[in-house]
Amino acid sequence: MRFQDPGSAPVGGAALDQVIGLTIGAGVVTAVLLVIAWQHRTHRIQWFQKLGDRAGGVFGWTPWAALPNVFVTISLVTALLGFLWDVSLHAGQGRDAGPLANPAHYFILIGLFALFVAGCSAIVFPRDGDMPSPSAVRITRQWFAPASGLYLAGCGLYALLGFPLDDVWHRLFGQDVTLWGPTHLMLIGGAGMSTIGILLLLREAEFTSHEASAATPVWLRTAMLSIAFGAVIIGLSVFQAEFDFGIAQFRLVFQPMLIAFAAAFPLVAVRLFLGPGAAFIGACFFLGVRGVVSFVVTDFLGEAHHVFPLYLGSAIIIELLGATALRRRPLAFGAVGGLLIGTVGLVVEAIWVDRVFAFPWPRDIWAEGLAMAVPVAIGSGLCGALFALGMKGRLGSPTGEGRVSRRVAGGIVLATLAAIALSTANGLHATVPDKATATVDLTEVGMPGKPEVIAKVRLSPAGLIDEHPAWVQLMAWQGGDVVSDRLRRTGPNTWESTKPMPAYGNWKTLIRLQDDRMLAAVPVFLAKDEALGAPELPAEAHFTRDVVPEITILQRERNLDTPAWLWGAANLIVLICTLGIVLGLCLTTSRISRGIEDAKNRGINLTLL
Numbered sequence: 001m002r003f004q005d006p007g008s009a010p011v012g013g014a015a016l017d018q019v020i021g022l023t024i025g026a027g028v029v030t031a032v033l034l035v036i037a038w039q040h041r042t043h044r045i046q047w048f049q050k051l052g053d054r055a056g057g058v059f060g061w062t063p064w065a066a067l068p069n070v071f072v073t074i075s076l077v078t079a080l081l082g083f084l085w086d087v088s089l090h091a092g093q094g095r096d097a098g099p100l101a102n103p104a105h106y107f108i109l110i111g112l113f114a115l116f117v118a119g120c121s122a123i124v125f126p127r128d129g130d131m132p133s134p135s136a137v138r139i140t141r142q143w144f145a146p147a148s149g150l151y152l153a154g155c156g157l158y159a160l161l162g163f164p165l166d167d168v169w170h171r172l173f174g175q176d177v178t179l180w181g182p183t184h185l186m187l188i189g190g191a192g193m194s195t196i197g198i199l200l201l202l203r204e205a206e207f208t209s210h211e212a213s214a215a216t217p218v219w220l221r222t223a224m225l226s227i228a229f230g231a232v233i234i235g236l237s238v239f240q241a242e243f244d245f246g247i248a249q250f251r252l253v254f255q256p257m258l259i260a261f262a263a264a265f266p267l268v269a270v271r272l273f274l275g276p277g278a279a280f281i282g283a284c285f286f287l288g289v290r291g292v293v294s295f296v297v298t299d300f301l302g303e304a305h306h307v308f309p310l311y312l313g314s315a316i317i318i319e320l321l322g323a324t325a326l327r328r329r330p331l332a333f334g335a336v337g338g339l340l341i342g343t344v345g346l347v348v349e350a351i352w353v354d355r356v357f358a359f360p361w362p363r364d365i366w367a368e369g370l371a372m373a374v375p376v377a378i379g380s381g382l383c384g385a386l387f388a389l390g391m392k393g394r395l396g397s398p399t400g401e402g403r404v405s406r407r408v409a410g411g412i413v414l415a416t417l418a419a420i421a422l423s424t425a426n427g428l429h430a431t432v433p434d435k436a437t438a439t440v441d442l443t444e445v446g447m448p449g450k451p452e453v454i455a456k457v458r459l460s461p462a463g464l465i466d467e468h469p470a471w472v473q474l475m476a477w478q479g480g481d482v483v484s485d486r487l488r489r490t491g492p493n494t495w496e497s498t499k500p501m502p503a504y505g506n507w508k509t510l511i512r513l514q515d516d517r518m519l520a521a522v523p524v525f526l527a528k529d530e531a532l533g534a535p536e537l538p539a540e541a542h543f544t545r546d547v548v549p550e551i552t553i554l555q556r557e558r559n560l561d562t563p564a565w566l567w568g569a570a571n572l573i574v575l576i577c578t579l580g581i582v583l584g585l586c587l588t589t590s591r592i593s594r595g596i597e598d599a600k601n602r603g604i605n606l607t608l609l
Helices: 016-041 047-059 063-093 103-124 147-173 182-215 218-244 254-274 278-300 312-322 330-356 363-391 406-428 564-601
Strands: 137-140 143-145 437-447 450-460 471-477 482-486 494-496 508-515 518-526 542-546
Touching: 016 047, 016 103, 016 147, 047 063, 063 103, 063 147, 063 182, 063 218, 063 278, 103 143, 103 147, 103 182, 143 147, 147 182, 147 564, 182 218, 182 363, 182 564, 218 254, 218 278, 254 278, 254 312, 254 330, 254 363, 254 406, 278 312, 312 330, 330 363, 363 406, 363 564, 406 564, 437 518, 450 508, 450 518, 518 542
Parallel strands: none
Antiparallel strands: 137 143, 437 450, 437 542, 450 494, 471 482, 471 508, 508 518
């Protein structure tokens, strides 16, 4: 599968016919789902009830939880494949002509819609005034919905809204060809946070299917829920994808922070909730799924190659910590576990990163990287401990041994959000040197008509790059693949290629510089872009060009002339929606914790989990 010539693809949103087609399609599907929901709740159909009963019999859960679990499993696998395929396509092929011109978008749309359907099916399934659990939320006088179902539906809706808003975003600001575009973060954030929602759904379901749950062997339930926590690692790790593909558009200090964040929350939570071996099982599940998807995208579909962190070192650290008496003090366990993941775990992870990733971690990033990663990891570990306590019904009054008040829990969440915000703000602070240039000599090699180049680069002024930069790299992308070359230093201010790089066709080839806070680039070859009205920038045998902000090359299609207030307002809206999802997770966990306490007070045994 290949895109049309990227230079003729639109840069300011999808073609109107595709927008109309998607709107009509989404409207029809939504109308059908609403009709089915109405017919089910008014007893005009029985097949939906029978489908849920059958799923419940297979999985041993109450029907309103079993049916959504099927949808969520389908949705997350489908959306993950579509997401990584989509990133690979854009990295290797460039922009597309719209949502219907990219095959990966179909997988993402189906996956996200299935996620929304999963939450909605849990909401509409209980009928006749049945209260599905003590945590259920009253919608009408005769309609109670599981709290976890409402949260899942919210995650699905949040993610789905990212698609139309993404088109609006491109019309306002042009194509921001980066994973970390605000509307892109909505898409992956909604799906990623839903992995936590399915754990809440399964826990809430125990209120009504505790007898079936008790009949399931403990080892099987531990393995199943460990796998579910492994899915949370997958969901939280997708924010690192630009580093996985070797096309990170942000400073390298972000990567250790993101790895520590994605490891601490699920690994601490699963070990406290399920006991020995659970963290290791979750990490192994992550590796298995990501390995299969990487094989499919790279080797089967033939798109850009990517790698991923291991998390095994962090999992082993948490397992060892769980063998100590600290496990009886959940918050202390979470804080120490996060600290160890943000330090020792990252040192172990660095061994893998330095061998397989495009950007090894030079010693110059460690001080700042740890300053960002450690507070975030400690906060993430504490939140993981709170989640485990919520799943055990130990959040809120009365406080006591192994319990945490909601006020303390709220303070921990706010402090963690503050740590993430401060670390992110620091990581986003990048600079471009004034009056810096690169003098480049290119030697052409390769086949006629498809020239490749070997580069010798001299940067000025002297001392622009220190001894251990994050990267000095020659990269080519969007010409059919992603190709990178870490330049070899030959002198205080000079570097040279270690392999030929393409400089023809649709390739965008550039020299990338990242050292301390400097994030800049020098164009080598840029293909003609008719939609942008940009001529070809040829790869001349000898040239001197300015060092410019990297975003002007990597996000060539982006409109940087929009008013600052509009850009700020649009980002603020996305931020508010994101905080709403986080708030929804906190409220849902708290409500389920109260429901567990209520169930225990009524004599229901929920100690198996």
